[in-house]
Structure formats: structure tokens, C-alpha cells
Amino acid sequence: MKRVVVIGGGITGMSTMHYLQRQAQQQGLDIDLTLVEKGEKLGGKMVTREKEGFIMEVGADSIVARHTSVKPLIEELDLTDRVVYNGTGVSYILRDNELHAIPVESVFGIPMNKESLATSTLLSEEGKRAVEKDLTITDIPFTNESSVGEFLTYYLGSEIVEKQIAPVLSGVYSGDLNKLTIGATLPYLLQYKKEFGSLMKGFEANKESFQKNATKKFISFENGLAELFDRMEERLHQATILKGVSVTKLKKQDSQYMLQLDSGEKVVADYVVLTTPHRAAQQMLSNEALNPSFDALQTGSIITVYLAYDLPNETLPADGTGFIVSKGNNVDCNACTWTSKKWQHTSKNNQLLIRMFYKKNNPRFEEFRQMSDEELVEVARNDVKKSLNIEQQPLFVDIEKWFDLMPIYNLQHKQAIEQLETVMEQQYPNLYLAGSSYYGVGIGLCIENGKQVANKILEVVPV
Numbered sequence: 327m328k329r330v331v332v333i334g335g336g337i338t339g340m341s342t343m344h345y346l347q348r349q350a351q352q353q354g355l356d357i358d359l360t361l362v363e364k365g366e367k368l369g370g371k372m373v374t375r376e377k378e379g380f381i382m383e384v385g386a387d388s389i390v391a392r393h394t395s396v397k398p399l400i401e402e403l404d405l406t407d408r409v410v411y412n413g414t415g416v417s418y419i420l421r422d423n424e425l426h427a428i429p430v431e432s433v434f435g436i437p438m439n440k441e442s443l444a445t446s447t448l449l450s451e452e453g454k455r456a457v458e459k460d461l462t463i464t465d466i467p468f469t470n471e472s473s474v475g476e477f478l479t480y481y482l483g484s485e486i487v488e489k490q491i492a493p494v495l496s497g498v499y500s501g502d503l504n505k506l507t508i509g510a511t512l513p514y515l516l517q518y519k520k521e522f523g524s525l526m527k528g529f530e531a532n533k534e535s536f537q538k539n540a541t542k543k544f545i546s547f548e549n550g551l552a553e554l555f556d557r558m559e560e561r562l563h564q565a566t567i568l569k570g571v572s573v574t575k576l577k578k579q580d581s582q583y584m585l586q587l588d589s590g591e592k593v594v595a596d597y598v599v600l601t602t603p604h605r606a607a608q609q610m611l612s613n614e615a616l617n618p619s620f621d622a623l624q625t626g627s628i629i630t631v632y633l634a635y636d637l638p639n640e641t642l643p644a645d646g647t648g649f650i651v652s653k654g655n656n657v658d659c660n661a662c663t664w665t666s667k668k669w670q671h672t673s674k675n676n677q678l679l680i681r682m683f684y685k686k687n688n689p690r691f692e693e694f695r696q697m698s699d700e701e702l703v704e705v706a707r708n709d710v711k712k713s714l715n716i717e718q719q720p721l722f723v724d725i726e727k728w729f730d731l732m733p734i735y736n737l738q739h740k741q742a743i744e745q746l747e748t749v750m751e752q753q754y755p756n757l758y759l760a761g762s763s764y765y766g767v768g769i770g771l772c773i774e775n776g777k778q779v780a781n782k783i784l785e786v787v788p789v
């Protein structure tokens with residue numbers, strides 16, 4: 327019987343296992359499935375913690391509902407009745423110490439029409455006029471590999487990009503807009519420009535699909551995202567799952583692979599799926615031919631601080647779900663989510679739960695990186711006081727640090743992946759790289775990637 331080993335129990339690795347087991351069963355194939363996960367728990371960057379009636383996602387907090395891979399997986403796992411959706415509400419941008427609502431009919435701060443543009447309190451009249459040039463500039467000197475920052479500035483002007491779009495978009499994609507490609511962020515914008523001659527006209531033509539997705543945009547589960555992993559693990563009854571075990575070396579051995587585990591054991595595999603962050607994969611393979619491509623892949627960092635309060639949820643504006651920080655403020659955070667307002671299930675007693683974000687592009691990030699937890703709590707409490715006027719002692723705090731683990735798809739990303747794939751195909755048949763370091767950061771894309779890899783393997787496993 328052929329053995330497949332999946333390394334890494336994040337969403338990519340677990341989706342790969344789910345689809346390997348499911349499709350193999352459907353095709354009547356007998357394969358031996360093993361997953362090796364370094365952590366004591368499955369989930370990777372999806373980590374749920376519960377404390378004193380609060381549920382905290384200390385990594386990812388939501389799954390984008392409209393991705394085509396999401397609903398089928400939830401149905402296959404019989405989790406539909408456990409799904410919860412985000413509360414709808416206004417997101418704000420904090421600029422010059424004032425909260426400005428991001429206009430309602432906008433996508434990542436990009437107005438979908440002139441009416442939305444008119445309601446912006448962030449832009450000057452001149453800035454608004456510049457955006458209308460979108461309707462008249464029709465030449466397209468851009469491709470999917472062009473910088474999304476340059477693209478947006480070309481059609482909409484620099485003011486809206488700086489004040490209204492960059493704070494939102496660089497928050498989601500963890501990077502400088504001028505160094506992120508259109509293809510890796512919002513490829514449909516280029517399509518709109520080609521098809522409709524204008525971004526706003528493109529949004530107008532696709533308004534229905536955006537409106538349909540305006541509510542029930544993000545998904546979680548009654549007991550948080552961990553529920554997804556608990557159910558996946560429970561259903562993988564034919565597989566071996568090793569937790570708290572790291573793969574230290576991965577070597578080709580004739581037509582198979584030998585995995586060295588930190589427990590001292592060795593595992594031999596016919597097929598391997600490597601879903602760890604790329605630095606871990608690079609170390610395991612330890613192959614100079616791969617180093618230039620691995621080294622070209624960039625990562626960012628983030629520190630998040632939860633503060634739980636014995637205050638009613640209604641302490642904060644009724645319509646709001648949080649803010650993103652722009653320029654001219656006296657706070658240090660990059661963003662703040664009013665978690666208990668965005669997600670009802672996270673606070674059993676209707677008490678206030680707030681999450682502060684500190685990102686690598688923060689001018690003080692290196693300082694924060696060196697700080698003790700006590701010092702970080704001080705920074706976070708100061709920010710809460712200045713931005714939301716809450717001075718009360720929190721019931722508790724929870725800090726999580728993700729250092730050099732957030733993939734950033736810069737302008738070199740695609741080329742680096744192509745080079746990596748070429749060497750992998752030549753030197754490592756039946757070994758697949760998968761996951762957020764390479765093929766998309768969003769959870770939906772990771773699920774899709776896992777499914778694709780499972781299908782590829784099942785196509786070549788001898789019957």
C-alpha cells in the first residue's frame with residue numbers, strides 16, 4: 327500500500343488529508359495516510375482560545391464565505407448548523423485622532439460609485455475630483471504583475487490611495503501597496519478597467535454580487551475556528567495523526583522519501599505534501615538549488631493583543647466593528663477590532679472584547695518586538711485609552727506574536743514560485759509544496775490548494 331505523508335496540520339495540510347481520504351474512498355483506493363504536526367494542536371495559524379466566557383481567535387479570525395472551496399468543505403463535515411456569521415457594521419479609519427467611517431458602498435476603501443465617493447469624510451474636494459478621473463482615463467499600461475499601488479494611483483489619484491485605500495488594503499495583504507502585485511491582490515480591478523473602461527463602472531455592473539456578499543461575508547463556528555479542526559480530525563479515522571512531532575529532515579531515497587522526526591523515528595513515504603511555512607520547508611530539504619527561490623519569498627510579522635473588559639458591549643458605537651489607523655494619530659496600533667461586536671459568539675455575557683494589532687510596517691515594531699508582555703500590555707492599554715476612552719483595568723489580556731510568519735506576495739513572488747516548481751519537479755518527484763507561503767494566504771485558497779494537491783496525488787497513485 328502506498329503511503330502519503332502530509333507535513334503540517336494547518337488548514338492546507340488538514341484539507342489535503344480530508345480530500346485524500348474522501349476521494350480515495352470514493353475511488354476505492356487503498357492508501358496509507360499520515361500527518362505530522364509540530365504543535366500539540368492542529369490548526370497552524372488558526373488558533374482558538376477560550377477564557378472566562380470569551381472566545382479569542384489569536385491567529386485568523388474569519389473565513390471569507392464567498393470562496394468556492396468553503397461551503398462544500400463545511401457541508402462535507404456536517405458543520406453547516408454550527409456556522410456563525412460576522413455582525414455587519416461600519417469599519418472606521420482613524421486619522422488625525424478622529425474616527426471616519428469607511429463609505430458603505432466601497433470595497434477595500436475603493437468607492438463603488440460616485441455616491442459612495444461623495445460620502446467620504448476623509449477626502450478633500452480635490453481628492454474626490456481626482457477619483458472621477460477613473461471615468462475618463464482609459465489607457466491600460468498595466469498587467470497582473472504590475473504594482474497595485476501604482477495602478478490605483480494612476481486611475482484614482484494619490485489622495486484616496488493614501489487616505490482611504492492603503493490603510494485597508496495593506497492591512498489585509500500585509501505589505502506596501504507599491505510592492506504588491508495586482509494579480510496577488512485584486513485581479514478583478516484590471517478586468518473591470520479592460521471591460522468597462524472604469525473601476526466604478528465595473529463595480530456598478532457587479533453590484534449585485536457585492537451586495538449579496540455584504541451580509542454573511544465572514545464565517546466562524548459557535549465554538550470558534552478550532553471546531554473546524556476538531557471535526558476534521560474526528561473524521562480522519564483512517565489516518566495516523568502525529569502531534570507534537572517535527573520533521574527535521576526530508577531526503578529522497580530511491581523512489582521514496584525518508585522523513586527524519588525529532589522523536590528520533592524515521593518515516594518512509596511514497597508521496598509527501600509539504601505545507602509548513604517556507605522557511606521550515608527550506609530547512610528540511612536543505613538543498614542549495616532551492617535556496618535562491620526560497621530566499622526570494624518574503625514574510626511579515628504581527629503582534630496581536632486581546633483585552634477583555636467587564637463592560638457592556640454597548641460601550642462602543644453601535645454600528646461599528648473596529649478601526650484601521652491611518653496618519654496623524656497619537657496611537658501606536660495599526661488596527662483595532664471590536665471583536666465582541668463583530669462576532670457575537672465571542673462574548674457569552676455580552677461583555678466587551680477588543681483586539682489590537684501591531685504590524686511589521688509599524689515604525690515602532692522593532693521596539694515592540696523586544697518588549698516584554700507587560701510592556702506590550704501597557705502600549706495596548708494606552709492605545710485603548712486614547713482611541714476609545716476606556717481606562718478601566720481589563721479582566722485579562724492575551725498576547726500572540728507571529729514573527730516572520732505572514733507571507734507577503736511581493737513583485738518577485740510569482741517568478742520565485744515558478745523557479746521553485748521547476749527545481750522541485752526535476753529533483754523531487756511526488757513531493758508537493760503547498761500552502762499559504764506559495765499559493766494564496768486566504769483560508770479559502772488554502773482549502774482549494776489542499777484539494778488540488780490531493781487530486782494530483784490520486785491521479786498518479788497506482789490502483
Ligand SMILES: Cc1cc2nc3c(=O)[nH]c(=O)nc-3n(C[C@H](O)[C@H](O)[C@H](O)COP(=O)(O)OP(=O)(O)OC[C@H]3O[C@@H](n4cnc5c(N)ncnc54)[C@H](O)[C@@H]3O)c2cc1C
Binds near residue numbers: 335339602767769
Ligand atoms: C494574525 C493572523 C490573522 C489572519 N487572519 C486571517 C483571516 O481572518 N482570514 C483568512 O482567510 N486568513 C487569515 N490569516 C491567514 C491564514 O490564517 C493563513 O494563511 C492560513 O491559516 C495558513 O494555513 P497553512 O496551512 O498554509 O499554514 P500554517 O497555518 O502556517 O500551518 C503550517 C503548519 O506546519 C507546522 N509545522 C511547521 N514546521 C513543521 C515541521 N518541521 N514539522 C511538522 N510540522 C511543522 C506548523 O506548526 C503549522 O501547524 C491570518 C493569519 C494570521 C497570522
